[in-house]
Amino acid sequence: MLKVMIVDDEFYFREALKISLLWEELGLEICGEAKNGKEALQKIQDLNPDITIVDINMPIMDGLEFAKKVKEKKINTKILILTGHSEFGYAKQAVSLGVCNYLLKPVNEDELTNCLCEMKADIEKEVNIKVEVEKLKEQVKENIPLLKEKFLNDLVQGNSVIKSEEVFNKIKYLKMNMLSEYYRVAVIEVDYDENREWTDEDKQLWIFAVKNITEEILQEHFEFEMCYDSDDRLCIILCLNGDEEDSLIEDKFEKVRVLVDKYFSFSISIGIGNRKRDIFDVTSSYKESIIALKNKLTVGSNKVILYSSVDDLELKLNLFTxxxxxxxxxxxxxxxxxxxxxxxxxxxxxxxxxxxxxxxxxxxxxxxxxxxxxxxxxxxxxxxxxxxxxxxxxxxxxxxxxxxxxxxxxxxxxxxxxxxxxxxxxNTKASQLIEKVKKYILDNYQDDELDINKMAKNLFVNYGHLCFIFKRETGITINEYLTKFRIKKAKELFDSGNQLVVSVAKKVGYADANYFGKCFKKYYGLAPSKYIENVSQKKYQK
CATH class of the missing domain: 1.20.272 (Zinc Finger, Delta Prime; domain 3)
Structure with a gap:
C-alpha cells in the first residue's frame, strides 16, 4: 500500500477527507497529517509518504513554500495541491515547483479519486522502471560467461597462441557453434558525444542494450558469437557457410543502427571487415572492421561502414602543403x-x-x-x-x-x-635572447668564420627564429649589427695607434683587407689608410 499525508489548516476538512474515500480499496493508507507546511516538513522525513495532499493557503508556511522546500530538499513524495478559485494563479506556480497536480475546493470525490489513482499508477510505473534497471544491471554483471568472453577477445585481437586442435576443443567445451566455412567480423561503437557526461554505468547499460538489439536482429539469419574488445566496442564474429549475400549482412546491421537511433538518445557506428576462410584470420577481419570504423571521422558517424568501401579511399592527397x-x-x-x-x-x-x-x-x-x-x-x-x-x-x-x-x-x-x-x-624571452647574441658577438667578433649559423647553433636557437626576433627587437639584422660592431672596434684600434690595416682587419674578424676597407669607408666615409693619416696628423698637431 502507498502512504498518503494530509496537510491542511482546517481540522474538520482533514477529518472529512479521511472518511470520504475508501482508501484501502484504492491501495492507499493515511500515514499522518499536519496543520501547516512547517509541521509537515518536520514530519515528512519520518512518515515518508508517497503522496502528500496540501492546501495552498495555510498559516506559518503555505502550500507553495512547502512545495519549494520539498523540491530543495529532494524529498521523494508526489504533491497534490488543493486550492480555492481565488488562488488559481498560485496553482500554476505550484506546478512549476514540481507539484504533480492540483484540484479546486470544494473537492469533488470522483475527481480526487481519479487524481490519486493516476498518481499511484505513476509511482508504480517508476518503481517498475527502477526494478527493471536493477535487473539490467544484474544481467550486465552475471550474464557474461567470463571464459567465453576471454576466448573470443583473444581470438579477435590475435592474442591466442594455442594450436588449431586446441581452439576447436575449446569451442566445443564452451558450446559455441563456430565451425564454419567463412568468418566475418563487425564492430559496433557508441558515438559518444563529448558535450554529454557519460558515467561508466551509463556506458555499460547502453552497450548491453545495443548487444540485445543486435542479437535479436541477427539470430534469425546467422550463426554468430559476440564479445567486447579492449575499448568496450561490441565485436560480432559472423560464422558463415558461403551462401549468405553480403547485402543481407549489410542490411541487418543497418537495421540495428536504425533501431538504436530511433529508440535511444545516442547513435552507433558499425565497421564490417572482409570474409576470411580460416578461424585464425578472424583477427584480420577484426582489424579491417576497426579501420572501417575509424573512417567515421571522414565519412561521418551513425553509419554502417564496410572495409571494402574505405580501402579505396585516397591515401596520397597533399592536404597540408x-x-x-x-x-x-x-x-x-x-x-x-x-x-x-x-x-x-x-x-x-x-x-x-x-x-x-x-x-x-x-x-x-x-x-x-x-x-x-x-x-x-x-x-x-x-x-x-x-x-x-x-x-x-x-x-x-x-x-x-x-x-x-x-x-x-x-x-x-x-x-x-x-x-x-x-x-x-x-618581451622577457626576446630581450634575453638579444643580450645573448650581443654577448656572443662581443666574445667572438675576432673569428673571421663567425656567422649566424654558428651563433644559432651555439645559442641552441632556430636560425629563422633568431633572425626574426633580432630584427623585430632591434630594427636591424644580425649581420648589420656584427659589421657595425667590428668597424667600431677597428676605429678604436686605429685611434689607439695601430697603423697596419691588414693587422687591424684580422683583429676584428676580416680575412680580406680589401673588403674590410670597403666596409670601413661605408661607415666613416674614408678609406682606412686615409683615416690613419688623419689620426696621425691630429697627434702631430698636438
Whole structure:
C-alpha cells in the first residue's frame, strides 16, 4: 500500500477527507497529517509518504513554500495541491515547483479519486522502471560467461597462441557453434558525444542494450558469437557457410543502427571487415572492421561502414602543403591569432571536402601540430606549459577525437594556447635572447668564420627564429649589427695607434683587407689608410 499525508489548516476538512474515500480499496493508507507546511516538513522525513495532499493557503508556511522546500530538499513524495478559485494563479506556480497536480475546493470525490489513482499508477510505473534497471544491471554483471568472453577477445585481437586442435576443443567445451566455412567480423561503437557526461554505468547499460538489439536482429539469419574488445566496442564474429549475400549482412546491421537511433538518445557506428576462410584470420577481419570504423571521422558517424568501401579511399592527397606550413610559422612568430585561425579553418574545410582515408586525416593533424611544437621549441618554452600531462602524446590525443570537428577544435585550442603564452612571455624571452647574441658577438667578433649559423647553433636557437626576433627587437639584422660592431672596434684600434690595416682587419674578424676597407669607408666615409693619416696628423698637431 502507498502512504498518503494530509496537510491542511482546517481540522474538520482533514477529518472529512479521511472518511470520504475508501482508501484501502484504492491501495492507499493515511500515514499522518499536519496543520501547516512547517509541521509537515518536520514530519515528512519520518512518515515518508508517497503522496502528500496540501492546501495552498495555510498559516506559518503555505502550500507553495512547502512545495519549494520539498523540491530543495529532494524529498521523494508526489504533491497534490488543493486550492480555492481565488488562488488559481498560485496553482500554476505550484506546478512549476514540481507539484504533480492540483484540484479546486470544494473537492469533488470522483475527481480526487481519479487524481490519486493516476498518481499511484505513476509511482508504480517508476518503481517498475527502477526494478527493471536493477535487473539490467544484474544481467550486465552475471550474464557474461567470463571464459567465453576471454576466448573470443583473444581470438579477435590475435592474442591466442594455442594450436588449431586446441581452439576447436575449446569451442566445443564452451558450446559455441563456430565451425564454419567463412568468418566475418563487425564492430559496433557508441558515438559518444563529448558535450554529454557519460558515467561508466551509463556506458555499460547502453552497450548491453545495443548487444540485445543486435542479437535479436541477427539470430534469425546467422550463426554468430559476440564479445567486447579492449575499448568496450561490441565485436560480432559472423560464422558463415558461403551462401549468405553480403547485402543481407549489410542490411541487418543497418537495421540495428536504425533501431538504436530511433529508440535511444545516442547513435552507433558499425565497421564490417572482409570474409576470411580460416578461424585464425578472424583477427584480420577484426582489424579491417576497426579501420572501417575509424573512417567515421571522414565519412561521418551513425553509419554502417564496410572495409571494402574505405580501402579505396585516397591515401596520397597533399592536404597540408609547404605553403600552409610557412604561413602558420609566420603567423605564429608574429602572434597573428586571426590569421592562424583562418589558415586552420581553410585546411579543415578542404579536408571535409575530400574523400580521404582516416590515416591521411591523422597525418594532416600531426603535421599541423608539428608546426605548433616547432615554434614552442624555438621559443624555449616547456611543452608542459602548453600541453597538460595527459595531452603530451599528441598522436594519441588526436586519435581519441570522435569527429573532424573535435580534431579541429582541439588543434585550434592548442595553437591559441601557444600564441597567448608566447605573447605573455615574449618581451622577457626576446630581450634575453638579444643580450645573448650581443654577448656572443662581443666574445667572438675576432673569428673571421663567425656567422649566424654558428651563433644559432651555439645559442641552441632556430636560425629563422633568431633572425626574426633580432630584427623585430632591434630594427636591424644580425649581420648589420656584427659589421657595425667590428668597424667600431677597428676605429678604436686605429685611434689607439695601430697603423697596419691588414693587422687591424684580422683583429676584428676580416680575412680580406680589401673588403674590410670597403666596409670601413661605408661607415666613416674614408678609406682606412686615409683615416690613419688623419689620426696621425691630429697627434702631430698636438
Amino acid at each position: 609547404a605553403e600552409h606550413r610557412s604561413q602558420l610559422l609566420l603567423s605564429m612568430r608574429t602572434g597573428n591569432s586571426e590569421e592562424i585561425k583562418m589558415i586552420l579553418t581553410n585546411i579543415f574545410k578542404d579536408v571535409r571536402g575530400k574523400n580521404i582515408h582516416y590515416e591521411i586525416l591523422l597525418v594532416v593533424c600531426v603535421e599541423i601540430m608539428s608546426v605548433c611544437m616547432e615554434i614552442i621549441a624555438e621559443m624555449g618554452i616547456s611543452f608542459k606549459d602548453i600541453f597538460p600531462k595527459d595531452e603530451l602524446n599528441v598522436l594519441e590525443e588526436i586519435q581519441l577525437k570522435q569527429s573532424i570537428d573535435e580534431m579541429e577544435s582541439w588543434v585550434n585550442r592548442k595553437f591559441t594556447d601557444a600564441v597567448e603564452y608566447i605573447k605573455k612571455n615574449k
